[in-house]
Amino acid sequence: MIDELRIYTLRPGAMPRYLDLAAKVAVPVRGDRHGTLLGFWSNEVGSANSVVNLWRHESLESRQAVRKTLEALPAWREQYLAGVRPLMLRQIVRFMEAVLPLSAPATPGPHLYEQRLFRARAGEAGRLAEALARDAEPGQIALWTTFAGPINEVLQLLAHPDPAARFTRSLCGEDGAMVRHAAMIEEVESSLMLAAVHSPLR
Numbered sequence: 001m002i003d004e005l006r007i008y009t010l011r012p013g014a015m016p017r018y019l020d021l022a023a024k025v026a027v028p029v030r031g032d033r034h035g036t037l038l039g040f041w042s043n044e045v046g047s048a049n050s051v052v053n054l055w056r057h058e059s060l061e062s063r064q065a066v067r068k069t070l071e072a073l074p075a076w077r078e079q080y081l082a083g084v085r086p087l088m089l090r091q092i093v094r095f096m097e098a099v100l101p102l103s104a105p106a107t108p109g110p111h112l113y114e115q116r117l118f119r120a121r122a123g124e125a126g127r128l129a130e131a132l133a134r135d136a137e138p139g140q141i142a143l144w145t146t147f148a149g150p151i152n153e154v155l156q157l158l159a160h161p162d163p164a165a166r167f168t169r170s171l172c173g174e175d176g177a178m179v180r181h182a183a184m185i186e187e188v189e190s191s192l193m194l195a196a197v198h199s200p201l202r
Helices: 015-030 060-071 073-086 125-136
Strands: 002-010 036-045 048-056 088-100 112-120 140-148 153-160 185-195
Touching: 002 060, 015 036, 015 048, 015 073, 048 060, 048 185, 060 073, 073 088, 088 125, 088 153, 112 125, 112 140, 125 140, 125 153, 153 185
Parallel strands: none
Antiparallel strands: 002 048, 002 088, 036 048, 036 185, 088 140, 112 153, 112 185, 140 153
16 A cells, blocks of 8 residues: 655646646546545645645556556546646655554544655654654654655644644754654655645545
């Protein structure tokens, strides 16, 4: 089982149109026949013109097969791709293995989601992910290490009930991950995200 994280940076002002195409065309066309959608978000803080979507596949081979099938569908090519290409600046794809498999948030939604991307020192991603899993930070719902796309990375996903809950702890404070695990970390990016209307996680 592998998880695929797709991050699209959009042209300024393109977010409403992109989300509309995703909800009305992309997700209905894909269904769960072309990978299983786990989550779909728009960034609010961090790279604010980016969208993040998370898919699960049985294997890299099955992922490649379903992509070929998907790309052959007229609705995908003529409605979705033709519509979103002018809206995009760039795409990044990460293939990941779960260290802490994705679970639903402990409280009812809607939530403020946080994606933390830790760039680990060479050879330290596995140890860093295990340490973050042991920390069991409030709101943590998943941890992955990347094995293709950018490597030596740990991705942490958290779900906060509201913005105040997020800021009760600081990444860089005395008890924050940046201090506790500094020896294993090169740098960290953090984005705050809102779930799209078509996201399985709300």
